[in-house]
Amino acid sequence: MSLYASRRRSNFTAMTLCLIATGIGIIWLFLILFSLILNGLPHLSFSTFVEMTPPPGETGGGLANSIFGTLLMTFLGVGVGAPIGVMAGTYLAEYGRYSKATPAIRFINDILLSAPSIIIGLFIYGLVVLPMKNFSALAGALALAVIVIPIVVRTTEDMLLLVPNTLREAASSMGLPRSHVVWHVAYRAARAGILTGILLGVARIAGETAPLLFTAFSNNFWSASLLKPIASLPTTINSFINTPDANMKELAWTGALIVTLAVLGLNIAARVLGVAKKQQ
Amino acid sequence: MAQVTTSRDPREFISASRSKILSSMATGDRIFAFITRACAYGVFVLLLGIMISLIMGAWPAIKTFGLEFLITRRWAPQLDEPILGALAPIYGTLLTSFIAMLIAVPFGLGIAVFLTELCPIPLRRPIRVAVELLAGVPSIIYGMWGFFVLGPFLVHYVEPPIVWAVQDIPVLNIIFGAEMISNISLFNASLVLAIMILPFVTAIAVDVFSIVPPVLKESAYGIGCTTWEVVTNVVVPYARVGLVGGVMLALGRALGETMAVTYIIGNSFKIDGSIFSPGTTISAAIASEFAESSDLHRSALMYLGLILFILTFLVLAAARLMLMRLEKRAGA
Numbered sequence: 001m002s003l004y005a006s007r008r009r010s011n012f013t014a015m016t017l018c019l020i021a022t023g024i025g026i027i028w029l030f031l032i033l034f035s036l037i038l039n040g041l042p043h044l045s046f047s048t049f050v051e052m053t054p055p056p057g058e059t060g061g062g063l064a065n066s067i068f069g070t071l072l073m074t075f076l077g078v079g080v081g082a083p084i085g086v087m088a089g090t091y092l093a094e095y096g097r098y099s100k101a102t103p104a105i106r107f108i109n110d111i112l113l114s115a116p117s118i119i120i121g122l123f124i125y126g127l128v129v130l131p132m133k134n135f136s137a138l139a140g141a142l143a144l145a146v147i148v149i150p151i152v153v154r155t156t157e158d159m160l161l162l163v164p165n166t167l168r169e170a171a172s173s174m175g176l177p178r179s180h181v182v183w184h185v186a187y188r189a190a191r192a193g194i195l196t197g198i199l200l201g202v203a204r205i206a207g208e209t210a211p212l213l214f215t216a217f218s219n220n221f222w223s224a225s226l227l228k229p230i231a232s233l234p235t236t237i238n239s240f241i242n243t244p245d246a247n248m249k250e251l252a253w254t255g256a257l258i259v260t261l262a263v264l265g266l267n268i269a270a271r272v273l274g275v276a277k278k279q280q
Numbered sequence: 281m282a283q284v285t286t287s288r289d290p291r292e293f294i295s296a297s298r299s300k301i302l303s304s305m306a307t308g309d310r311i312f313a314f315i316t317r318a319c320a321y322g323v324f325v326l327l328l329g330i331m332i333s334l335i336m337g338a339w340p341a342i343k344t345f346g347l348e349f350l351i352t353r354r355w356a357p358q359l360d361e362p363i364l365g366a367l368a369p370i371y372g373t374l375l376t377s378f379i380a381m382l383i384a385v386p387f388g389l390g391i392a393v394f395l396t397e398l399c400p401i402p403l404r405r406p407i408r409v410a411v412e413l414l415a416g417v418p419s420i421i422y423g424m425w426g427f428f429v430l431g432p433f434l435v436h437y438v439e440p441p442i443v444w445a446v447q448d449i450p451v452l453n454i455i456f457g458a459e460m461i462s463n464i465s466l467f468n469a470s471l472v473l474a475i476m477i478l479p480f481v482t483a484i485a486v487d488v489f490s491i492v493p494p495v496l497k498e499s500a501y502g503i504g505c506t507t508w509e510v511v512t513n514v515v516v517p518y519a520r521v522g523l524v525g526g527v528m529l530a531l532g533r534a535l536g537e538t539m540a541v542t543y544i545i546g547n548s549f550k551i552d553g554s555i556f557s558p559g560t561t562i563s564a565a566i567a568s569e570f571a572e573s574s575d576l577h578r579s580a581l582m583y584l585g586l587i588l589f590i591l592t593f594l595v596l597a598a599a600r601l602m603l604m605r606l607e608k609r610a611g612a
Contacts, residue, residue, distance in 0.1 A: 011506035021390030026410040035429045087319035111596045116536020122585045126333035177305040179312035207418025210538035267416040
């Protein structure tokens with residue numbers, strides 16, 4: 001009986017510890033959101049979205065150029081990275097499903113998926129910034145594209161593999177060529193999943209700082225040129241948070257709040273889309 | 281109306297247009313197949329490109345310092361003949377990642393056990409999402425939050441008692457010793473890293489635990505095992521390979537994490553054995569010095585980047601191989 005009691009006791013202890021671990025695990029998200037709202041919300045206003053980043057010593061100002069830069073580079077990065085990723089994922093799941101190279105490519109893609117983003121920054125620095133001799137929005141967008149590709153490859157492949165083969169066989173038996181089977185049957189069946197992957201890619205790169213530090217650099221003025229340095233929310237936060245200027249620091253917190261809410265929103269949207277697909 | 285206008289057999293016309301359409305379809309098919317294959321091999325080229333560009337950038341430093349770079353402690357880029365060594369950033373990278381794993385793995389496993397064995401089903405998804413959303417928070421946010429919010433808290437309430445408690449115990453008073461406690465330290469950076477990788481550990485652990493066949497668990501419950509006994513004797517042994525793989529995947533993330541660490545670690549190139557003193561990591565060194573560096577200094581930072589890439593590559597490759605082994609078993 002005492003053996004049973006001690007077993008019960010150790011079970012109770014372990015399960016209580018697991019419960020505590022879970023409590024501690026979920027508290028961080030709320031703590032972080034709480035301090036972002038506390039520090040960022042009071043200064044969030046309309047002017048945050050329409051005014052330029054201020055120089056030190058001034059009051060007011062906004063983050064318009066940084067927000068535009070982030071939107072521009074994220075859009076371009078996904079625009080370049082997502083099609084390449086979808087195509088590569090298509091090869092892995094459709095044309096090259098039984099090819100010998102496929103496991104190797106999948107393996108390398110999985111490694112690139114978790115490769116340090118600062119290394120991607122160094123890569124694009126050597127590939128684009130050095131030959132062009134200046135930092136540019138284009139380089140920043142390419143760095144982000146390199147980060148998007150493995151994410152989209154992975155989700156596209158996974159989603160296409162979930163499409164039942166009978167669908168493909170039915171289409172092929174009507175004489176459709178392979179590319180039509182992929183476009184009109186496989187893509188259509190896996191559409192929500194592929195979109196989820198792209199959304200996750202957007203969420204990942206919208207908040208990236210490290211790869212932009214030496215590719216897009218930063219810019220205190222409005223710039224829509226692809227060949228000039230451009231501001232982005234994360235790099236602006238990075239340079240403003242360490243200044244002694246109170247106004248700039250407040251803007252950094254506001255920017256942090258905007259970026260976090262946007263990224264979390266995208267993450268949740270991707271999840272909702274994924275769930276909707278699963279329940280069909 | 282006599283059929284004078286159609287001198288050709290209509291079947292001939294149809295078959296001509298049919299073969300035209302078929303051949304255009306075949307061409308389209310070939311082009312599409314070629315594009316997808318090119319993109320897939322592009323992934324391979326990307327990896328090669330990263331390696332080559334890092335090696336090219338690092339070449340001057342590799343030529344100057346050779347492999348001694350790895351064991352040189354000094355980092356003095358300001359000298360006329362700079363002495364640059366990677367030992368301090370490598371030490372900082374490994375130490376912070378190690379402490380982060382030490383904290384994150386037990387918590388991640390605990391959460392996974394709770395989610396798979398204890399949690400009421402309606403609560404599972406919300407809790408899992410709340411933990412996994414942590415992975416979505418941009419790393420720079422962790423950096424500023426760790427510096428301005430978590431750091432001061434630790435400095436005021438957590439670290440002084442520890443330093444005071446161990447001040448007369450040998451060895452421990454070096455590890456936990458500090459001349460001055462500040463919110464810039466290896467330990468604070470590790471803690472922030474731990475929070476960052478917690479969602480990765482948790483997600484993989486939940487996935488791996490759910491691969492365990494219910495029959496195994498049910499038979500253990502059937503002979504009277506407690507939940508904890510089922511977890512330690514059935515679930516964990518079955519999922520061991522996958523767990524190790526998942527942990528190494530998280531380690532790969534921790535090793536390369538940049539912005540979260542850069543603010544908190546202080547970028548100071550020293551090794552004094554204390555976890556409460558400032559230090560640096562490879563990625564923090566690159567992030568804080570690259571923009572102002574030139575020539576050999578810049579090349580040495582590239583060399584650091586190369587070391588980091590090789591390090592994470594090895595860890596991630598090992599992780600993937602282990603996870604693949606588990607997937608094979610689950611598929612069989």
